[in-house]
Amino acid sequence: xxxxxxxxxxxxxxxxxxxxxxxxxxxxxxxxxxxxxxxxxxxxxxxxxxxxxxxxxxxxxxxxxxxxxxxxxxxxxxxxxxxxxxxxxxxxxxxxxxxxxxxxxxxxxxxxxxxxxxxxxxxxxxxxxxxxxxxxxxxxxxxxxxxxxxxxxxxxxxxxxxxxxxxxxxxxxxxxxxxxxxxxxxxxxxxxxxxxxxxxxxxxxxxxxxxxxxxxxxxxxxxxxxxxxxxxxxxxxxxxxxxxxxxxxxxxxxxxxxxxxxxxxxxxxxxxxxxxxxxxxxxxxxxxxxxxxxxxxxxxxxxxxxxxxxxxxxxxxxxxxxxxxxxxxxxxxxxxxxxxxx
Amino acid sequence: xxxxxxxxxxxxxxxxxxxxxxxxxxxxxxxxxxxxxxxxxxxxxxxxxxxxxxxxxxxxxxxxxxxxxxxxxxxxxxxxxxxxxxxxxxxxxxxxxxxxxxxxxxxxxxxxxxxxxxxxxxxxxxxxxxxxxxxxxxxxxxxxxxxxxxxxxxxxxxxxxxxxxxxxxxxxxxxxxxxxxxxxxxxxxxxxxxxxxxxxxxxxxxxxxxxxxxxxxxxxxxxxxxxxxxxxxxxxxxxxxxxxxxxxxxxxxxxxxxxxxxxxxxxxxxxxxxxxxxxxxxxxxxxxxxxxxxxxxxxxxxxxxxxxxxxxxxxxxxxxxxxxxxxxxxxxxxxxxxxxxxxxxxxxxxxxxxxxxxxxxxxxxxxxxxxxxxxxxxxxxxxxxxxxxxxxxxxxxxxxxxxxxxxxxxxxxxxxxxxxxxxxxxxxxxxxxxxxxxxxxxxxxxxxxxxxxxxxxxxxxxxxxxxxxxxxxxxxxxxxxxxxxxxxxxxxxx
Numbered sequence: 098x099x100x101x102x103x104x105x106x107x108x109x110x111x112x113x114x115x116x117x118x119x120x121x122x123x124x125x126x127x128x129x130x131x132x133x134x135x136x137x138x139x140x141x142x143x144x145x146x147x148x149x150x151x152x153x154x155x156x157x158x159x160x161x162x163x164x165x166x167x168x169x170x171x172x173x174x175x176x177x178x179x180x181x182x183x184x185x186x187x188x189x190x191x192x193x194x195x196x197x198x199x200x201x202x203x204x205x206x207x208x209x210x211x212x213x214x215x216x217x218x219x220x221x222x223x224x225x226x227x228x229x230x231x232x233x234x235x236x237x238x239x240x241x242x243x244x245x246x247x248x249x250x251x252x253x254x255x256x257x258x259x260x261x262x263x264x265x266x267x268x269x270x271x272x273x274x275x276x277x278x279x280x281x282x283x284x285x286x287x288x289x290x291x292x293x294x295x296x297x298x299x300x301x302x303x304x305x306x307x308x309x310x311x312x313x314x315x316x317x318x319x320x321x322x323x324x325x326x327x328x329x330x331x332x333x334x335x336x337x338x339x340x341x342x343x344x345x346x347x348x349x350x351x352x353x354x355x356x357x358x359x360x361x362x363x364x365x366x367x368x369x370x371x372x373x374x375x376x377x378x379x380x381x382x383x384x385x386x387x388x389x390x391x392x393x394x395x396x397x398x399x400x401x402x403x404x405x406x407x408x409x410x411x412x413x414x415x416x417x418x419x420x421x422x423x424x425x426x427x428x429x430x431x432x433x434x435x436x437x438x439x
Numbered sequence: 440x441x442x443x444x445x446x447x448x449x450x451x452x453x454x455x456x457x458x459x460x461x462x463x464x465x466x467x468x469x470x471x472x473x474x475x476x477x478x479x480x481x482x483x484x485x486x487x488x489x490x491x492x493x494x495x496x497x498x499x500x501x502x503x504x505x506x507x508x509x510x511x512x513x514x515x516x517x518x519x520x521x522x523x524x525x526x527x528x529x530x531x532x533x534x535x536x537x538x539x540x541x542x543x544x545x546x547x548x549x550x551x552x553x554x555x556x557x558x559x560x561x562x563x564x565x566x567x568x569x570x571x572x573x574x575x576x577x578x579x580x581x582x583x584x585x586x587x588x589x590x591x592x593x594x595x596x597x598x599x600x601x602x603x604x605x606x607x608x609x610x611x612x613x614x615x616x617x618x619x620x621x622x623x624x625x626x627x628x629x630x631x632x633x634x635x636x637x638x639x640x641x642x643x644x645x646x647x648x649x650x651x652x653x654x655x656x657x658x659x660x661x662x663x664x665x666x667x668x669x670x671x672x673x674x675x676x677x678x679x680x681x682x683x684x685x686x687x688x689x690x691x692x693x694x695x696x697x698x699x700x701x702x703x704x705x706x707x708x709x710x711x712x713x714x715x716x717x718x719x720x721x722x723x724x725x726x727x728x729x730x731x732x733x734x735x736x737x738x739x740x741x742x743x744x745x746x747x748x749x750x751x752x753x754x755x756x757x758x759x760x761x762x763x764x765x766x767x768x769x770x771x772x773x774x775x776x777x778x779x780x781x782x783x784x785x786x787x788x789x790x791x792x793x794x795x796x797x798x799x800x801x802x803x804x805x806x807x808x809x810x811x812x813x814x815x816x817x818x819x820x821x822x823x824x825x826x827x828x829x830x831x832x833x834x835x836x837x838x839x840x841x842x843x844x845x846x847x848x849x850x851x852x853x854x855x856x857x858x859x860x861x862x863x864x865x866x867x868x869x870x871x872x873x874x875x876x877x878x879x880x881x882x883x884x885x886x887x888x889x890x891x892x893x894x895x896x897x898x899x900x901x902x903x904x905x906x907x908x909x910x911x912x913x914x915x916x917x918x919x920x921x922x923x924x925x926x927x928x929x930x931x932x933x
Binding site: 342343 | 486730736
């Protein structure tokens with residue numbers, strides 16, 4: 098039983114009175130301290146003056162990071178398929194999107210370089226937004242080599258990288274059809290593909306972390322890691338908007354992380370979640386191979402929760418308009434719902 | 440206050456006027472979030488593999504329990520427990536699994552349902568198609584409400600002194616505040632009418648942002664007559680009114696005549712009606728918050744507005760915060776729906792009012808005693824702020840006087856908010872700057888009130904260049920003070 102009592106602080110974490118009172122845009126200290134320690138353990142940022150600041154989840158964090166650098170008339174570099182809320186956010190802000198081609202590993206570095214080099218817009222491109230692990234919607238995960246290449250292009254064109262990484266911990270071992278030999282090699286916390294943040298010697302990565310997929314979405318808790326001069330500004334922006342995540346949510350997270358579980362308990366929890374998601378991936382892929390042969394093409398995801406199907410249309414249907422709408426309507430009529438790519 | 444259940448027949452009320460011509464261009468098109476349009480589809484038979492939504496078996500919380508106090512201080516020490524179970528409904532409130540899951544940009548159903556009921560009882564909005572959306576508190580709501588009607592380069596009308604959180608938002612949004620004069624009751628409707636009639640800005644004025652009750656920083660509360668007059672001017676000039684009202688339920692009644700006057704029975708003291716309750720057009724966007732009436736860091740509140748405006752608010756939420764912490768909404772919903780019920784909630788609010796009134800009474804009594812000849816003020820009838828006009832005497836025209844006062848206060852060990860962060864700059868303000876301090880009598884322990892005022896008095900006296908007289912030996916005139924007119928008694932059904 099987690100116990101967060103009113104007047105007494107319990108060692109590592111504050112009393113409930115502090116969690117329920119006005120604070121600042123940094124969050125309650127024990128929650129903020131956990132985010133800093135955890136980031137240090139997992140990513141070990143390669144420059145000195147980094148810091149973390151609380152967020153209400155990655156969508157809100159994205160908006161705040163974006164607004165530091167962008168205003169009406171700017172253009173944001175994004176994966177050619179991306180998280181719909183991003184589109185919904187930038188449109189009212191009169192910010193355009195410049196899509197960059199992807200392959201099975203996500204954003205293609207040569208394509209990013211090409212778009213930047215050939216950019217003729219009035220305003221410089223200054224920022225690229227990417228979801229490097231179990232990308233939404235394609236499920237693609239960048240290898241470390243791919244991340245290094247993307248980072249190099251970002252350096253060449255002096256881009257800020259928004260690393261939106263809510264599925265980071267949901268990495269698993271590669272799929273094998275051999276069902277006897279599964280779940281022996283889950284990465285835990287020590288063998289994850291390193292993040293863009295961990296490669297960031299310049300301080301050009303703004304990393305967005307969220308508890309939504311690893312604890313629960315309804316807590317509305319996450320954090321941003323970036324150079325301190327950036328997290329300071331996000332703190333001020335928090336203070337003129339949401340203030341900080343709900344105190345009750347922070348209390349539960351802080352108590353869980355600092356007292357009940359500690360870092361080793363947290364890591365055990367993450368391994369369990371990896372196993373749960375890996376089992377689902379394996380079962381679903383097994384069944385896709387059985388039922389959808391010839392109907393769709395897909396790359397097996399190494400992380401996350403998405404399988405991205407390329408629908409194999411008969412030659413006579415390719416190029417026709419409205420075909421995917423008919424596919425979607427047919428799915429609904431057959432009582433199965435997937436998100437259409439458009 | 441007490442409320443009787445409204446028997447208004449909602450179907451007989453008019454629909455809200457369509458004010459979408461006041462939206463910024465993006466929001467004039469009625470869009471639903473495309474992602475959520477897909478998510479909204481499932482029927483009972485539907486296998487949903489659309490949403491990127493975690494399975495609730497991965498949530499590590501089995502149960503959440505909170506020990507809560509009985510609503511009123513009449514039963515001190517009495518506590519109860521509320522709990523939220525994982526897989527079953529919790530009274531009126533959803534299961535813990537549902538509270539912890541992704542939900543839409545409107546808020547948990549049980550939370551919104553209670554607030555809809557409460558808003559109906561407290562305000563009985565006089566049009567049919569209003570609705571309630573959950574918020575993370577009024578600062579965030581202000582930003583979102585402003586963004587619906589104002590874009591970069593636009594102007595918005597504000598009170599000449601206003602909430603710095605709102606003013607910062609306007610700076611971020613590059614929306615310019617246009618201050619309107621206030622008197623002891625708040626916004627002056629004649630000044631507002633004149634401002635609007637003579638407006639020659641490049642884009643029209645479409646909205647006004649006001650804090651009508653226990654105004655921050657001035658502590659002013661608009662009477663019913665004043666609110667009606669403001670509403671009429673807003674109608675005349677087709678303005679949206681953003682009614683920021685976090686202190687609404689902290690209405691305190693008049694200052695007692697003598698110290699022997701029995702404390703006001705809050706159960707019998709009606710509230711001045713809100714602008715929402717007058718809103719026959721549907722032009723008020725009302726912002727309510729639990730910050731001052733439950734706890735600030737719950738980060739929970741609600742917005743009341745016409746349904747078509749709330750559809751836009753939902754989209755704004757879905758591209759930012761999604762909704763407030765579901766867990767927190769669940770705790771509040773359980774508390775208000777089940778543990779306390781609406782009667783307990785009103786009992787709690789009345790107990791808060793009594794507590795704030797006691798503080799106000801003590802602080803004002805001591806301020807009268809210690810600040811005679813040094814500062815003047817109007818007694819607030821709501822909220823937590825005393826707005827004191829500082830009389831700097833011969834130093835009044837000295838630009839360094841206020842900074843020196845603040846320094847003297849700091850050295851003397853008392854902190855109050857100076858006027859600068861609240862003041863909305865314009866030519867009039869620059870020309871004749873009266874100097875104010877805002878004292879908040881909510882947080883400090885009451886036995887610190889007198890020391891605080893003594894220290895303040897010494898600091899002011901030192902700036903005036905005079906020695907502070909022993910207050911008992913000074914034959915001082917009564918402080919020049921005006922009292923706001925007593926709130927007009929209203930029918931107890933509102």
